[in-house]
Amino acid sequence: MKKPSDQQITALQRSLSMPTDIEITGYLGTGARAHVFKANMGGNNVIVKVYREEAIQKYHHKYGVDIAEFEYQRNQSLFSLESIKKHIAQPFRVYPSSNKYTHCMIQEYISGRTLKDLIIELGHLPREVLEAGYRIVRQAEENGVHDLDISSKNVMIVDQRDELIPKLYDFNLMPQCQHAPNPFLWLAIKLGIRARSYRDYRNLKKWEKRGRDAR
Structure with missing residues (x-):
């Protein structure tokens, strides 16, 4: 996905409507469904996922869901599992399209x-990373x-006390078991x-192949 120009980023940031306890501190990047900003929330570093209008409309009309709530619920359901909690970015808040604030999700x-x-x-x-992937x-x-x-x-890798911890942060992909792309x-x-x-x-097999190919 092509990165917006500095002027576009500035305009997008100025258009954001956020609660007073959230201060936008920078622009991190863009993906197929959202722009991602870095922010401060009560002394914590967080990210703000601001969803693209085309993604919002697609998820609303094609899937019948609010993309922000959909991602937040998937994120929260995994973060609530103690066995893999350390591998999941913490979800903090969600502002759906019906909210007065910008349509977004706040995450670790x-x-x-x-x-x-x-x-x-x-x-x-x-090996520890691959094993963690299978466990997740x-x-x-x-x-x-x-x-x-x-x-x-x-997938992000966090080096914590000499342990390589894979962490997931993207949960807005619509599962094919819920909406298959074709009847077959x-x-x-x-x-x-x-x-x-x-x-x-x-x-996970692709992880393994990439690891072998890198040797």
Whole structure:
């Protein structure tokens, strides 16, 4: 996704309507569905995900959900699982389209590097990271959360007391088991021919391949 110009970023930031306890401190980047700002909230570093209008409309008309509430609920459902809590960015607040504030979600700010960058830097995929990835996916699967969008560029790695901790922060991908892109896939999922978490396990295999290719 092409980064907005400085003028566009300034205009977007000026258009934000936030509670008084949230101070925007910088622009972090953009993705397919949201612009991401860094902010301070009560002394805590957080991010503010400001959803793109086209994403808002797509999720409303095609899926019948508010994208901010949808992401917040998926984020919260995983963060509430003690076994994988340390691997999930903490969700703080959500401001849906019906709110007086900008349509957004407030989430923990994660300082680290992407899994993709870690593999490039080390020349391999650390086993502890891969094992954590499988643990996250299995726990999510057991609790009915699928399609985590865990590509190697979408997972942050936090180095905490000599432990490499993968952390997930992107939860707005619509699961195919809820809205399959075509009737054949819908039938395959319904009949159990294709697992609901198929894409998650496929991404883990891609982690492994990227690790092997980096050697």
